[in-house]
Amino acid sequence: MIWNTMMGTSILSIPWGIKQAGFTSGIILILLMGILTLYCCYRVVKSRNMIPLIDTSDWEFPDVCKYYFGSFGQWSSLLFSMVSLVGAMVVYWVLMSNFLFNTGKFIYNFVHGINVTEIVPGTNESNKVICPGAARDNPPQNGSVTFLSGNNTGFELFEEWWDKSRTVPFYLIAVLLPLLNLKSPSFFAKFNVLGTVSVVYLVFLVTVKAAHLGIHLEYNWFTENEYFVPEFRILFPQLTGVLTLAFFIHNCIITLLQNNRNQENNVRDLSVAYFLVGLTYLYVGVIIFASFPSPPLSKECIEQNFLDNFPSNDIMSFVARIFLLFQMMTVYPLLGYLARVQLLGQVFGNVYPSVFHVLVLNIAIVGAGVAMARFYPNIGGIIRYSGATCGLAFVFVYPSLIYVISLHRAGQLTWPALIIHIFIILLGLANLIAQFLL
Template sequence: MMDEDSKPLLGSMRAVVDYYTDSLDSRQRRPFHVEPKNIVGEDVQERVSAEASVLNSRVHYYGRLTASSDRLLVPPDHVIPAAEDIYVYSPLGTAYKVQGGDSPSKNPSIVTIFAIWNTMMGTSILSMPWGIKQAGFTLGIIIIVLMGLLMLYCCYRVLKSTKSIPYVDTSDWEFPDVCKYYLGAFGKWSSLIFSLVSLVGAMVVYWVLMSNFMFNTGEFIYNYVHNVSTSDKEYGTNGSERVVCPYPDLDPDRNRSVVLFSVSDNGTGHATFDRWWSKTNTVPFYLIALLLPLLNFRSASFFARFTFLGTLSVLYLIFLVTLKAIRLGFHLEFHWFVSSEVFVAEFRSTVPQLSGVLTLAFFIHNCIITLMKNNKHQENNVRDLSLAYLLVGLTYLYVGVLIFAVFPSPPLSKDCIEPNFLDNFPSGDIMVFVARTCLLFQMTTVYPLLGYLVRVQLMGQIFSNPYPGFLHVFFLNIFVVGAGVLMARFYPNIGSIIRFSGAICGLALVFVLPSLIHMISLKRRDELRWPSALFHTFLILLGVANLIGQFFMQ
């Protein structure tokens, strides 16, 4: 029972607690916050240092001067610098803009949904028809739906992970902070390493695709200027709407006497052009002169202004696929396990290739917390996330199924479908030329954003400074660019690059860490039951099987 003398003291303590609680809810009133060093000890914890308190008073004083109508009282810009825009960079090639740092704008649900859709839409959309071919038509559709649901659930677990930590202000936390809280240094560094794997993998895919688009764009321009036609030398169909098989040796049903892209010189200089404009021998090295200087910029905010091109590129691809489907028509013959000339089996053993691609295609787990912080109605986060995943899944199904279905009848088989479906259209196709040119420019602006994020994450953890020095940044960029050049030169298969990088980063950031952290949080609250433990253990094993399966696929 509390005596009367202690009630005033209790009331004063409650007033202090309420004041600091209100301060924690407002960024303007909480510019400095020192986390407790020992949350279970009995020592008095230092919340704000003396120096921080003085600086806090100074900032509030300058803030009042800034609001003053007297221009003589307004402090100079170097005292309180203007707030810059903050960008959340996606590992798949886009950036989501957040207004000034201290008071980010809140977006309605429709903006949040399309922001997630735009962020998740990356280069994987180009590999969807190939992935369906590798899995088989029926099984491919089933895998896209199931992987979308599993990735949505794991993303939901990441989004809710900060809410499972009691007695700690997690408003500014990201998923690596949650990993560090539950798993210590192992969780922190594992989440960082696998996040870097996804980023570097995306940059390698971008370099291969940019080399491809740059080569085809240059070839289109050269052939147009010199009136060179290669349509009769390309192994493909006839007619106004042509599709080709870039690597006909992979098609077992073709006539082996056909020669691909065999164009004689005939005094036109085409042989010289081919020598200096090669998709794998020269063009990947030309990109170094363009992109390496851009990676050394201190800030990437300039390039983030062009991220709207990602949305335009996806919309144009959807339009292109629709138009090609109307003009080419469907070519399908349904056989359950028997391959035919116009249709592969509906179920194939190479299905792990599609699951690896989908792991990266649906991957947004390392930035979903930041994206959802700017949702105006936080109670709708789960609904908006689910609708965004539904929109992404429908987009992948639309592009993948349509391109697979319209790929024409003999002399080509559907085994000719490439990991980049644009390669199945001739270089002289004007609409495909526009798509390649737009994607080339968009990727040229996005590539420095990905490099910037790699630098911030790695250098920030090692040197506590995102730009420790020119030499540090330069050697890091040399490593990243070198990886892209080597892949574009010796192994320009974006399907395999996407599936391996997706399976590797998905193992940790999608399946293992979210499931493990959720089970640990339930265990600490004595709420872990065997159905939940069994299901999340199955998710972890599924991620391991997804990675192992990539090594047994040719």
């Protein structure tokens, strides 16, 4: 359950993050961030038990923050929780626009018997891999595709009304905005198993593609050439920002573990879940990076969504996009419901004060998603900014501060414990600052 909840859209950006950090440092960072976030999550789970003389069995982590930090802790934890939820919903909107665009393009070409070759650098074999970034930097003068057969005029009209950033993000409003206004989206919770199916299929896709492409690695530790990136890069904080959100479950871990039949196994189950999540991220990230064909392409071509490195007419990528699109369209209303419960519940004391209140909130959330999909469709950037921001509070600062304060009140605080947890807080602060400097 924890693995299924934690595995999200971040998996699509892990190969890009490894590229930004360098292959060796990327692997090291995934391992270190997994251990660090696991420890901080463990501190969240244990935070209620360190409050004496009060029944905290029905408390959530924001209640613990309120106990230690008063109203500031309550409202700041709400703010950072909203950042994580809205950030995830924005990423979902960008990805759903991407998947819907590529799915519609594939179906249109198939139905009309159109065979096109995209004018972007790529490999020539049947398992084609492309470099969309090169086309963005040097756009072709004669459009985005070369027609091999089909109706040229009809396709141009289709492209005008089916554009990844100018039209498709707006089409999603008609489907998702009404779903957000439902009082209880419990129906969509039944599709939670789709998340597991999607991740399993992605692992299968990555394995098959790597088997066909082979391994393309050349170790250049500190220098960069045309085809390979160095093993250690100064851009490594971009990966730590992505990983903060990739391993982020701290704001709901207490709720998830409350359903555990054997509460004494909470720490074991949490550790196993983090191990499996880290193993999945490592496998997908390392295999995609290692098998990316360079030469003839460069590792710099790896996209923030690695599925974009496969052309729209690739069958396996088409199936993956269908799975992910349907999964995200069922999860999106659940995220909106959580955002509504947390914000309106705290502000108005009622999770559904009126249709007007709910509609205004949902329009604002949807508007943020549409704006990002239209003007900044970079999921790696959105993930790392939102991850580092919400992670500063929920992953690094609050768990460490609460533990230090509880030890101090119990007269058990030692200098090593104080230094270690201050260092964790400084790591979180440096992680956030670095996102805006690199």
